[in-house]
Amino acid sequence: MHQITVIGGGFAGLTAAITAAESGAKVRLYEAHHTPGGRARTSEGPYRTNEGPHALYLRGPHWTWLKQRGLLGAMASLPPREGARFRFRRGGALRRTPPLAMLRLARRRPEQAPVDADFTTWATAEVGAEGARAAAHFMGVALFHHDPGSLSAAFVQERLRRATALPPEAHYPRGGWGQLSDRMVARAWDLGVRIETTSRVDALPERDGPVIVATSLDAARRLLGDDSLRWESGRTTLIDLALRTRRGDPFVVSDLDAPGWLERFTAQHPSLAPARQQLVQGQLPVAPGRSKADGVAHAEALLDLGFPGWRERTLWRREALAQGRTGAVDLPGTTWRDRPAIDRGHGIYLAGDQVAAPGLLSEVSFNSGLEAASLALLAAGRTTEPLDLKRT
CATH class of the missing domain: 3.50.50.60 (FAD/NAD(P)-binding domain)
Known part of the structure; x- marks a missing residue:
């Protein structure tokens, strides 16, 4: 045989x-x-x-x-109380909701988006520039790419639809x-x-x-x-932090000003860190020619907004740069x-x-x-x- x-x-x-x-x-x-x-x-x-x-x-x-x-x-799913702890950076400030235009766009069926056009061009024609930009940056969560708007509209829209599905598809x-x-x-x-x-x-x-x-x-x-x-693949700074627990920390900080994502993973299953500690993991895409340090600076800016006192609460920290290890992305056409x-x-x-x-x-x-x-x-x-x- x-x-x-x-x-x-x-x-x-x-x-x-x-x-x-x-x-x-x-x-x-x-x-x-x-x-x-x-x-x-x-x-x-x-x-x-x-x-x-x-x-x-x-x-x-x-x-x-x-x-x-x-x-x-x-498997662990998102506890209902954590669903209210999504935060979005828009215009440099944390907000509880994304633009309505982004949510409208997320309901479009993937087959409505063309393969040959880039996502930003198509989405802007559908819902306007603000919603298109926010949706493209939000998709950093699933694409690990510094410019999701430059990718095929069909490719990004399929992932946008699933990433925003209710109830959430993601389990851990x-x-x-x-x-x-x-x-x-x-x-x-x-x-x-x-x-x-x-x-x-x-x-x-x-x-x-x-x-x-x-x-x-x-x-x-x-x-x-x-x-x-x-x-084509992404290039992303990865950051892991163990913080002393603080009531009121968000579950997710999603950057709609630029692709970036922080997630408090112990919200779903506390076993990932010792008692009274929480594990925060993030991925911050970086463009060619940019360094891991640029991604770290981006992460720290989001931490400053969403996790008050995080520096004094940090018990452990790790950083890395993932290059060509974040999966395929499809360009227009x-x-x-x-x-x-x-x-x-x-x-x-x-x-x-x-x-x-x-x-x-x-x-x-x-x-x-x-x-x-x-x-x-x-x-x-x-x-x-x-x-x-x-x-x-």
Whole structure:
């Protein structure tokens, strides 16, 4: 029986490995780090952080898949009292509501937005400049991009509709995303997947069967020697803070003057930080030529507005710059179908968050993992029906 090799043990790689093993294939997975999980790994210690804010969207395709396998686990949603603690920076001041025009725009169906036009041009014609600008900046929460208004209108509008859905789609694994990836790892082990950690792969291994490369696009480009494996992504300063608890702190500070987002993650599940402490995570997109320090300065300005006395209350702090690690964004005239194809020929398949698969945030990794596994199983003779992503 042919072996299917998976390189990379993040969300995409684990999805592909489980899918292939469930069909009876022999699967080996290589992971460069000590533990699988990729960007879904949750840090050890008192502050349970990930690489940037993480949420699982209720209507996403992976929700049902995880639930059917008993992998979803306990999920936290936004407590009703926290829903009133959204704050929006508009004109340099914190406000309780966004512009009405932005809310009207969010109700437009995604198919009403053109692929070929940029979001700002289309949205301005729909609701005016103020609403268009606020909506574009609000979408920093899901795009991690310094100028969402420059992206394809259809791409941004689809995400705006879901990010503003009521009731909110976003849910959070209790204990952090690491709990979810741990359950996926256990499922893979139970199915007989051979997982080799601390095994960085710098060249394709000798193989007797298909290979699924479930790494970042940059790593895949180096591994496969294929310079065409490129796609637009975001560049974002990430900041994590542990603060002494203070009554009245907001749940979210969303910057509508420029893309930026702070979220008090312990509002959904206090287990992410010690008692009487709260964990605040933020992502502040930065343009090419700007530095991590620019993003930090942006974060501190939002903290000054929304979290009085935050400097004196800070017990722990961490900063990072994420470049090319925030998922694909589609420019005007392009859709997910134009991204690097999953099938690279010669039994090699790509999976990850910048390849040709639909979805919001981690859904791209999930859908590409399913598709890559389906094609690998087909090549190995384990199935006769490839997955049709156009139906997802």
